[in-house]
Amino acid sequence: LAKTTQPISMDSYEGQEVNITCSHNNIATNDYITWYQQFPSQGPRFIIQGYKTKVTNEVASLFIPADRKSSTLSLPRVSLSDTAVYYCLVGASFSGGYNKLIFGAGTRLAVHP
Amino acid sequence: KAGVTQTPRYLIKTRGQQVTLSCSPISGHRSVSWYQQTPGQGLQFLFEYFSETQRNKGNFPGRFSGRQFSNSRSEMNVSTLELGDSALYLCASDPGQGNNEQFFGPGTRLTVL
Numbered sequence: 465l466a467k468t469t470q471p472i473s474m475d476s477y478e479g480q481e482v483n484i485t486c487s488h489n490n491i492a493t494n495d496y497i498t499w500y501q502q503f504p505s506q507g508p509r510f511i512i513q514g515y516k517t518k519v520t521n522e523v524a525s526l527f528i529p530a531d532r533k534s535s536t537l538s539l540p541r542v543s544l545s546d547t548a549v550y551y552c553l554v555g556a557s558f559s560g561g562y563n564k565l566i567f568g569a570g571t572r573l574a575v576h577p
Numbered sequence: 578k579a580g581v582t583q584t585p586r587y588l589i590k591t592r593g594q595q596v597t598l599s600c601s602p603i604s605g606h607r608s609v610s611w612y613q614q615t616p617g618q619g620l621q622f623l624f625e626y627f628s629e630t631q632r633n634k635g636n637f638p639g640r641f642s643g644r645q646f647s648n649s650r651s652e653m654n655v656s657t658l659e660l661g662d663s664a665l666y667l668c669a670s671d672p673g674q675g676n677n678e679q680f681f682g683p684g685t686r687l688t689v690l
Contacts, residue, residue, distance in 0.1 A: 498678075507581075507667045507681025508620070551620075565610070565669075565679060567620035 468552045473572040482539040484571050486552030489533045497528060497535045500551045502570070508551060512537070539573075547575045579604065581670050581682035589688045595656040598685045602649050602670030609651040610679065611643060614665040623666075626651050627673045655687075663689045 469487040476482045488497070496515050500508035512519055514526040514535070525538040539546055549570040582601045590596050602609050610633075611623040622635040626645035643653040649670075655662055665686050669679040 505665070505684070505686070507669065507684055509681065510678040513678070565612075565620075565622060567612075569619055 468554055468568045470550075470552050470568065470571045472569060473574070475574050475576065476542055477576050478543055479541050482542050482546070482573060482575075484537045484539075484550055484552075484573070485534055486537070487534045488552070488554040491532050491554050495555045497526065497532075498553045498565075499524070499526065499537045500553065500565075500567075502549045502551065508567075511550075542573075542575045544575050544577065546573065548573060581668060581680050583666075583668050583682040583685050585685060586683065587686045587688075589690065590658050591690050592658055592660060594658050595654060596658060596687060597652050597654045598666055598668075598687070600651045600653075600668030600670075600682060602651070602668075603680055606670035606672055606680070607649055608671050608673030609645055609649060610669045610671075611651070611653050612667040612669065613637070614667060614684070615661075615663070620667070623653065658689045660689050663687060 496513055498513040499511040501511050502508040512521055512524050512526045514528050516528050516532060519526045527536045549572050551567050551570040553565055581603055584599045588596060600609055608625060608627045610625040612620050613623055614620045623637055623641055624631055624643050625633040626643060629645045640656045643651060645651045665684045667681050667684045669681045671679045
């Protein structure tokens with residue numbers, strides 16, 4: 465499974481757009497890129513998943529360049545409630561359908577008033 | 578649909594004891610995965626069960642075991658508890674066909690004294 469590298473922490477202010485970039489140089493052809501969000505003392509929550517180009521849902525956008533060696537999670541107009549740890553995972557398409565999420569250290573996002 | 582539930586939410590044990598944690602997946606989900614989260618090691622995969630069979634396992638000692646019942650409910654057991662087993666234990670479920678969003682429960686906070 466490909467290893468991911470993302471910033472340890474980021475700070476932002478309410479109403480700003482936040483972009484968190486994740487590097488995954490060894491991503492495999494059949495790997496997907498998935499982002500999870502975790503609040504303190506809660507389980508992670510799926511945000512978005514993509515394979516290439518751009519994916520958008522009601523919560524975020526995911527930008528993936530053609531070489532797929534990195535990806536950027538974009539959170540539009542963040543609020544205080546977006547303060548959480550964000551995890552980038554690669555390899556969510558598991559061979560044989562086996563499910564095993566490999567979490568890195570994540571990015572701790574702090575949104576300030 | 579009801580979410581993933583875990584019981585108990587909090588547990589205090591002493592070294593050498595054993596503990597059993599329970600997880601009820603979302604209705605219709607056949608895959609249940611377990612994770613351990615500690616401040617030092619982050620989120621680590623323990624094992625995954627699908628149709629009452631363990632089909633993937635992380636790098637944890639044999640003291641950590643689990644099982645899944647015919648209704649997809651799962652239990653994990655930790656024997657001969659050590660101080661380092663203090664952690665948030667998270668359970669996640671999904672339909673089980675691979676490349677699926679995993680839905681996490683709130684976790685069980687285990688403290689070993």
